[in-house]
Amino acid sequence: MATIEILGIEKRYGDTSVLKNVSLSVEDGEFLTLVGPSGCGKSTLLRIIAGLEAPDAGALRIADRDVAKDRPKQRNVAMVFQSYALYPHLTVLDNIVMPLRMRRLTAAQRFPLLGRWMPGTRRIEREIRAEAEQVASILGVEPLLARKPGQLSGGQRQRVALGRAMVRQPAVFLMDEPLSNLDAKLRVQMRSEIMALHRQIGATFVYVTHDQAEAMTMSDRVAVMMEGELLQVAAPEQLYSDPDDLRVAEMIGSPQINAVPVHALNRQLCLAWQLSQDTAVAAFRPENAIITRPADAMLNGTVAVSEHLGADVFVHVRLDGDAGTIVIRTDRTSPRHTAGTAVGVSVEGRHVLRFDAKKKRCRPSQDHGALVA
Amino acid sequence: MTPLSLGTKGKVLRCVILSVTALFALLPFMWMLSLSIKTTPEIYQAHFHILPESFAGFDNYRVVFASAPMLRFLLNGVLVCAAIFMVQLLVCIPCAYALAKLRFRGRDTLFSAVLIALLIPPQVLSIPHFVLLYYAQLIDSYGALILPWIFSAFGVFLLRQFFSTIPDELIQAAQLDGMSEADIIWRVMIPMSAPAIASFGIFSLVSHWNDLFWPLIVLRRAELATPALGILLFRDDETGRQFGPLMAATATIVAPLILAFLLAQRRFIDGLTIHSVK
Structure with missing residues (x-):
């Protein structure tokens, strides 16, 4: 089992910088998710950990060993790819045993045609086969061992790809959007299977996804990346309630957090929300806003649309005075708000997150500067 | 359908x-x-x-079959064509793999060079090849028939195009499974490219079995002659203007190719139509 330490990794492709001074450490046995929009560098980081790409600068240690010069084979990592990357010409069994064959048989024993007559080959092949069958039974793909990947469904291929990664018991599991090719129902099911697998084998997992819901439900900690930078690494609950960066706050949670520019707010509200001078954006979650009568509120607007989603109702309110549209989450028992009605919106100050012009969080410690006068 | x-x-x-x-x-x-x-x-x-x-x-x-060593010519043909194809595969597959999947400086220039080589007719190279073989003292030997063809620009091009369609993730998965480049070529690229290799094989076999130009230049001994050259020798030495036996000889040398094509027809057409490798 292994920790991963990433120190100041940089990666450039030509003129574009894909990873900018990324540092991150992953605990032994932890499930860490890298989440971010496509092109943020999360897959590149994963591939650097795997050894498929070399960083331009920085250090990488797996299990307290510097692996910068190690080939992928020597790193004791296994990877599951988005496209599964199964060998289409080999059976499921041959796919699963391949990593063991490559590691346990000597070059002579693997030699085309002649290898099988070398001493020991048969015994090792038998052991390998037994282990592969065991892994297959854990994943429930035992009846498929003789088939080719082309004859399998998406979910079955996914399991075979997991099996190929599991079979050699690696210290680190890397997963590059493994569920994005599956349909929604299967994705939820595989999510819990992967989590169960993680509990069962206790290896370190690094999981890449662009789906924040996947990141939030599966991980011990989530690392949010954007434009090659690591914005915040924290437990899912903390990421939701206490984001460091407006972009993190906007990415995590659905519907999105409401961000209102301070210049659109009246002074009373700024005082009530205790906004400091450097605050540029005040943000609050949809479930923390309450719809009131217009006269009672400091924030006013008109209802643009009401979305009824069974248990929840999302009310979109267009704020007066060019402050944009916000979403408020109410439940179905609250009164209906038809489009065009004037409403007030009330948010308690303790629910308001304050961000500066660079989208960084204004922490309470910095808040006791002068209030907006 | x-x-x-x-x-x-x-x-x-x-x-x-x-x-x-x-x-x-x-x-x-x-x-x-x-x-x-x-x-x-x-x-x-x-x-x-x-x-x-x-x-x-x-x-x-x-x-x-009585007056000319026809079996000998056919055997020469099989021998020379098989040797050429084997050596071509040994040379072209690693080249094509490097051009398709490895990242190194000058790769695109090298690939352009292959494309240019594709445009040069083999006759242009016949004099340099002849001189080289002369200095190597290989004129009038099997070596002279085989060596000039070991690099096939067409083979490199065809295989490179096919290899390019094999997803990179598959090769990376192979690397993580612990395969060396040689393992990747042997265990992944070759089995997945069987259709492309088969169509290259047919191309190579047909052009070298039917080649008259090059054997005519480098061979003097009749016992080394390939079928196409054999026909020429047969006409000169044995039959004069007897068209019957001459046409019988011709039919004999085209028969193996036609037979091979009929047997491999399905495979050949598959080779030209299969694109998807997933």
């Missing part, structure tokens, strides 16, 4: 057009076969029949 459904009229028309075209392509072969079973006087008759009036097929084919 048919992309267009045709009416009866269309079907008839299609049949007629295809038959006429096929006739053009097949007529010389039919003529050859017809001549190969006729007696010499009948060949020189003014009127032409496809089927002979007196069947001389046994005589003609006996002359071919």
